[in-house]
Amino acid sequence: MNAKTMRIAVFVLSLIWLVSGELLEADQDASVPEDWILVERVGPLEEVELTFALKQQNVNQMEELLKLVSDPDSQQYGKYLSLEEVAALVQPSQLTEKVVQNWLQGHGVKNCHTVVTRDFLLCVMTVQVAEALLPGSKFHRYRSDSHTLLRSTSLYSVHEDVYQHLDFVGGVHRFPPKGKEISKGWEGARQSALGYHLGVTPSVIRSRYNLTAKDVGTATNNSQAVAQFLEQYYHPADLAEFMSLFAGGFTHMSAVERVVGTQGGGKAGIEASLDVEYIMSSGANISTWVFTNPGRHETQEPFLQWMLLLSNMSAVPWVHTISYGDDEDSLSDAYMNRINNEFMKIGLRGISMLFASGDSGAGCRHLTKEGNTFRPSFPASSPYVTTVGGTSFKNPFKLSYEITDYISGGGFSNVFAMPDYQVGAVGRYLKSVQPLPPQTYFNTTGRAYPDLAALSDNYWVVTNRVPVPWVSGTSASTPVVGGILSLINDQRFLKGLPSLGFINPRLYKLQGKGLFDVTEGCHLSCLDDKVEGKGFCASPSWDPVTGWGTPNYPVLLAALMD
Numbered sequence: 001m002n003a004k005t006m007r008i009a010v011f012v013l014s015l016i017w018l019v020s021g022e023l024l025e026a027d028q029d030a031s032v033p034e035d036w037i038l039v040e041r042v043g044p045l046e047e048v049e050l051t052f053a054l055k056q057q058n059v060n061q062m063e064e065l066l067k068l069v070s071d072p073d074s075q076q077y078g079k080y081l082s083l084e085e086v087a088a089l090v091q092p093s094q095l096t097e098k099v100v101q102n103w104l105q106g107h108g109v110k111n112c113h114t115v116v117t118r119d120f121l122l123c124v125m126t127v128q129v130a131e132a133l134l135p136g137s138k139f140h141r142y143r144s145d146s147h148t149l150l151r152s153t154s155l156y157s158v159h160e161d162v163y164q165h166l167d168f169v170g171g172v173h174r175f176p177p178k179g180k181e182i183s184k185g186w187e188g189a190r191q192s193a194l195g196y197h198l199g200v201t202p203s204v205i206r207s208r209y210n211l212t213a214k215d216v217g218t219a220t221n222n223s224q225a226v227a228q229f230l231e232q233y234y235h236p237a238d239l240a241e242f243m244s245l246f247a248g249g250f251t252h253m254s255a256v257e258r259v260v261g262t263q264g265g266g267k268a269g270i271e272a273s274l275d276v277e278y279i280m281s282s283g284a285n286i287s288t289w290v291f292t293n294p295g296r297h298e299t300q301e302p303f304l305q306w307m308l309l310l311s312n313m314s315a316v317p318w319v320h321t322i323s324y325g326d327d328e329d330s331l332s333d334a335y336m337n338r339i340n341n342e343f344m345k346i347g348l349r350g351i352s353m354l355f356a357s358g359d360s361g362a363g364c365r366h367l368t369k370e371g372n373t374f375r376p377s378f379p380a381s382s383p384y385v386t387t388v389g390g391t392s393f394k395n396p397f398k399l400s401y402e403i404t405d406y407i408s409g410g411g412f413s414n415v416f417a418m419p420d421y422q423v424g425a426v427g428r429y430l431k432s433v434q435p436l437p438p439q440t441y442f443n444t445t446g447r448a449y450p451d452l453a454a455l456s457d458n459y460w461v462v463t464n465r466v467p468v469p470w471v472s473g474t475s476a477s478t479p480v481v482g483g484i485l486s487l488i489n490d491q492r493f494l495k496g497l498p499s500l501g502f503i504n505p506r507l508y509k510l511q512g513k514g515l516f517d518v519t520e521g522c523h524l525s526c527l528d529d530k531v532e533g534k535g536f537c538a539s540p541s542w543d544p545v546t547g548w549g550t551p552n553y554p555v556l557l558a559a560l561m562d
């Protein structure tokens with residue numbers, strides 16, 4: 001389409017908008033979580049900040065290219081793209097950009113910013129304008145503890161000629177997930193039934209996973225990151241104190257290299273402290289970044305803002321670990337599919353993205369007529385991230401072998417098909433393990449997770465200058481695995497090899513090599529008369545509780561050094 005034809009098309013669409021009353025409902029979930037309380041209707045002149053996700057081009061091509069650069073048997077393995085090359089591949093068509101911009105400008109929306117990949121627009125406008133732009137929306141202020149949000153819980157509409165150019169509008173409906181669903185650490189200490197535990201520290205981690213004092217970072221071009229979204233902040237003094245207490249046996253850094261965003265004030269959060277302290281003691285002596293989202297606008301979605309940042313920064317760390325998730329059924333398919341596209345963009349750049357599998361076992365969704373079903377979590381269920389489950393020591397008083405941590409999130413997606421890289425491993429599990437939960441509880445053809453695991457029970461953390469024991473959750477295991485992958489990247493960089501990138505295709509081809517297989521224990525699920533609180537169970541090889549198992553660093557390193 002030449003420029004003149006495109007201008008005519010946009011003009012015609014403008015006329016249609018003026019004369020047509022036909023509207024198409026967007027794919028939305030407008031429910032309010034029980035922990036958020038309605039405060040007031042928002043005034044018409046208050047400002048909201050909305051994120052418009054523009055339709056991308058060449059999504060299928062992007063997926064195929066990700067397979068090639070992530071498959072060690074492909075000639076394109078490790079030949080990653082720059083941010084600019086990713087942008088050239090996926091940026092919206094000129095027509096999409098023009099239609100959306102014309103729609104926004106026609107409502108007087110001018111304060112907008114885009115990203116390098118041009119597939120997001122972040123726009124500030126008054127509530128009055130937002131409600132005219134999205135007919136049916138009505139913004140209210142909600143409060144949960146000390147936090148407030150501006151959200152509309154009523155269904156809104158977008159004209160069909162604009163709708164076909166958008167994946168979703170952020171900042172309208174989605175509420176942040178409860179912290180307690182992601183990490184038991186956010187609820188405070190979870191104490192063992194014995195009341196005393198050996199306690200997991202960096203020395204325990206390094207001993208169990210066969211890391212020596214020499215296994216620290218030395219490459220100058222290596223980096224790793226954690227991302228924090230739910231008003232959680234770490235304190236530099238806590239990190240320094242933690243390293244002083246627990247990292248005496250190996251070379252390490254005691255300060256974060258870079259904070260992207262601004263650290264909030266007040267007390268440190270256990271979750272934030274845990275993330276930083278354990279990625280920096282596992283991935284020791286490696287430059288570490290913290291992505292944080294304090295003081296956000298009341299309509300911002302911190303997770304979405306982080307995704308936008310990654311689409312706008314040409315140089316970012318090679319490994320990211322994130323302890324964040326929500327129930328699949330609380331999110332629209334359109335939203336999750338677009339977030340998957342963002343994960344593919346990240347993988348094409350050679351970046352490894354690790355998510356905690358969650359702390360609710362198989363989960364449970366209570367349906368009145370159909371009966372209960374398991375409840376998968378997203379992004380843990382995304383086929384384009386590496387998901388980390390949790391384990392405990394068999395004997396809590398010594399360095400013994402590992403069994404399942406009963407809270408370890410895992411299961412099968414109800415939205416995303418099982419990716420090719422895991423079909424064989426998951427198929428063997430489904431055929432060999434008996435008895436399985438009833439098939440009415442899970443989708444046997446969905447993306448299965450987690451992919452691997454690490455210790456997630458009874459960690460020591462320093463927060464607000466105080467050593468705190470018994471902190472547990474897959475938000476502990478995830479930065480540990482992230483740090484270990486960063487160490488492997490370090491050795492690869494020293495030999496002139498590319499980063500590991502999206503590791504799942506290679507991980508599944510290893511068939512468990514370099515990992516301690518976890519074969520004991522089950523995780524929790526629905527408390528009903530059919531499954532009686534038991535979800536899936538660990539087994540030899542891959543399973544939907546601990547994945548392929550936990551890292552045996554020297555063997556895993558050797559397996560990933562080509």
